[in-house]
Amino acid sequence: MANLNDTSKIQEFIDLKEQQKADGIISQKEYNEAMRDAKVGIDGYTAKLTAAADSLKKNITGLGSSMVKGESGASVYNKSLNSAADLVSSFLDKFGLLGKVLGFVVTGAVKYVSAVNQQADKLFETYQDISRSGLATGMDDTFKNLQQFGYTVSEISKMGELLKENANTLAQFGGTAAGGASKFAELASSIQSSHVGIELQRMGMSIDDINQSVAGYMRIQQITGQLGTQTNQELKTSTVAYINQQAELTRLTGLTAKQQNSVLEQAYAEQTFNAEQYNLRNLAGDPASVAKAARNEKLVKMFAGNFGGPATAALQKYLAGAMNQEDAQKFRNTYGKMSKMIDNGVMDVATLVDQATKDAEQTAQNFNAQAQMGNAETTVLKYSDITKVAGRTYAGLVADNEKKAQEEIAEQKAGGDPAVANMVKLSTAQRNQTQAFETLINDGISPVTKGINALSTGITSVTGIVSTAAGKTTEVGKTTAPSTDITGAESLLKFTGASGSRANFDSLSPDVKKSFLAMVKQYGKAVTIESANRSFEDQKRLYDAWEKAGGSKSNPEVNVPGMGRVRMPAKPGTSPHESGRAIDLDLGSYSGLASLLGQYGFKTVAGDPGHIQMASGGMVSGPRDGYDATLHGTEAVIPMDDKKAITVNSKEDNMLEQHSQLLSMKITKLDQLIKGMQTHYDTSSKILMKQS
Secondary structure (H helix, E strand, C coil), rough: CCCCCCCCHHHHHHHHHHHHHHHCCHHHHHHHHHHHHHHCCECCCCHHHHHHHHHHHHHHHHHHHHHHHCCCCCHHHHHHHHHHHHCCCCCHHHHHHHHHHHHHHHHHHHHHHHHHHHHHHHHHHHHHHHCCCCCCCCHHHHHHHHHHHCCCHHHHHHHHHHHHHHHHHHHHHCCCCHHHHHHHHHHHHHHCHHHHHHHHHHHCHHHHHHHHHHHHHHHHHHCCCCCCCCCCHHHHHHHHHHHHHHHHHHHHHHHHHHHHHHHHHHHHHCCCCCCCCCHHHHCCCCCCHHHHHHHHHHHHHHHHHHHHHHHHHHHHHHHHHCCCHHHHHHHHCCCCCHHHHCCCCCCCCHHHHHHHHHHHHHHHHHHHHHHHHCCCCHHCCCCCHHHHHHHCCCCCHHHHHHHHHHHHHHHHHHCCCCHHHHHHHHHHHHHHHHHHHHHHHCHHHHHHHHHHHHHHHHHHHHCCCCCHHHHCCCCCCCCCCCCCCCCCCCHHEEECCEEEHHHHCCCCHHHHHHHHHHHHHHHHHCEEEEECCCCCCHHHHHHHHHHHHCCCCCCCEEEEEEEEECCCCCCCCCCCCCCCCEEEECCCHHHHHHHHHHHCEEEEEECCCCEEEECCEEEEECHHHCCCCCCCCCEEEEEECCCEEEEEEECCCCCCCHHHHHHHHCCCCCCCHHHHHHHHHHHHHHHHHHHC
C-alpha cells in the first residue's frame, strides 16, 4: 500500500480516480473505496481492511463448523488467530510508523501462540501414544525426555518409536516404564552433551543412531542380567565402550550396530551359550571371567560377519563347552587349531579369527574328496561356507585391519576431516537453537491452552454442540433414538468370539452400547457381532497379520490365515474400535440394520461392509437425523438456543454466511488477545459504514 503523505499527492490521487471513473475504468464502488483511502491517507487501505475483516469473520464462524466436524486440538484455532492478527495489523497501518510497530508486535504474538498450539498438539499426541505403554506421566516429562534425547519436536515420532520398542527393558531399568524412560533419557543426554557425543557425530552417527545404540546396549545388559547393577557413571562408560566397539566391528565385518545387536540377542537365546556367559559374568564375576565373556561376545559377532550363521551357531555351543552336541563337535573338526587356542585361553579375537581362516583353508583341502562324494558334512560344518572362508586366504589380515580401523576411528573423533567437523559443529548449534526456541514455546503451552480452552468454551456455547436443540440430549452426531428402551435386546445378540466376544461388546463406550441395543430392540431380529472393542494390542495383531499376508494400499483386501478375507484395517492407535466406538457385523445383520443406522447415530465406512461406528461429527443427511432443518443433500448441522438449527453446506465458501455476525458477537469467552482483535473489528466496521 502506498502512503499519500501530503496534500498534493492526495489531490493527485483524487483527480486520477475521478478521471478513471469518468472513463469507465473503475466502478462506482471502487471509486467510493478510493475516496475512503484518501481520507485515511493510504492507497488500498479500505480493500485490505475489508478483506482482513471478512477473513476473520469467515474463520471465526468456521470454528463452529470445525468443532461440529470433530476436528480437535489447539491448532484448530490458528486460522482465526492469524486472520485476527491480519485485521489488527491492517487497521494499525493508518497510524504510520507507530502503527506498523504495533502491528508487528501483534502479528509476532499471534505467531508465537500458533507455534505453541502446534507444539502442544504434537506433544499431546505423543504423550497419548507412549502413555499406553506406561512410558510417560504427562506432557512435561514427554518434552523433558525429548530434549534430553537430543530430538527436536519435528523428530518427536522417533522418540515415541524408540521408547515403545524398548518399553519392557525400560520398565526393568527404572522400576516403571516411565521411570526407565527418564533414566534412559538422562543416560543419552550425558553422552550426547559431552565431547563423546561430538566425537560420535564426527564418526557419522546421527542423534537417533546414538540413542538406538544406547538402547541396544541396555537390551543386551537386560539379557545378561547386568541391567541396573552399575552406577550412572559406570553405565555411561560401558555404553560408550560398547558403541565404540560396534563402530570398529562395523568396519571389520560390514554389520551395522543394529545387526550386531541382533546377532548377540540370537546368541543369548541359545541356552548353553547364555548359561556359560551367566557363569562367567554373574557367578564367577572376577576380572578374568568378565573379560572372557566380553571376548566371547566379540568373537560371535566377528564370526557372524565373516563365517556365516551356521558357523556362528556352532561356535556358540563350542564356547559353552557343549561337546555333547553335534554342532560343537563339527566346529572342532572344522576349526581345529582355533579350537585349541580357545581351550588354552587365547583372548585376542583378531588372532583367533585369523587362525580360523587358516583352519578353513586346510579343512577345505582335507575334506575335498569326501565333499565330492557328498558326505563331508557328516564330519565338518557346511562345506560351501568353509570354501568361501578359505578363498580369502588373508592370514594376519584381521589383526592388521583391526589396527587400521582403530586409527580411522581415532582420526574421525579428532575431527580429521575439517568439513565433517564444521558440519557437526553447525548442526549441533542449530539443534541447540531449535531446542532453546522449543523450550520457550513449551513454557507457553499451559497459559496459551488455558486461554484456548476459554475460547473453546465460548465457541461451544455459540454452536450449541452440547445442547438440547430439537430434543437432543447428547452431542451432535452422537444422538440416540427417540426410544431408549433396550429391554430384551441383549437376548438378540450373537457373538463370534475373539474381539467379537460378549466381553468385548460390554467394553464398548456406554453411549455406543446403549444406542446399539436400542437399535437392535427396534429391529427385533438376531444380530451377529464379529468384532467390537479392541485393545491396541489386538488392533496391532490384526494389522500385522494383514500386512504379513500381503496387504498394502495397492492390495487392500487379502486372505489372512485363520481370519478369512480382511480389508485394510486401521493402523494401531487410530481405529475407532480401540476407543469402543465401532462394531463389525456379519453381512446379514449389517444389511438388516442399514435403514436404522442414521436414527441411532451410526454411520458406515465406504469400502468396509459390515463396519459401523458412532458418528463423531455433525454431518447429517435428512430429517431422520432428528433436526428441524431443511437440508440440501448432506450438510453439517449446528443446533441453536431456540431449538432450531442452522444448516451448513459442506463447502466452506458458503459456510454460515447469513449467521456470521451472530456467531462473532456471541463468542464472549475469548482470551484477551482475541477480545482486543474483535473490538478492532467492530470499530473498523463502524468506521467503514460512516465513510460509505
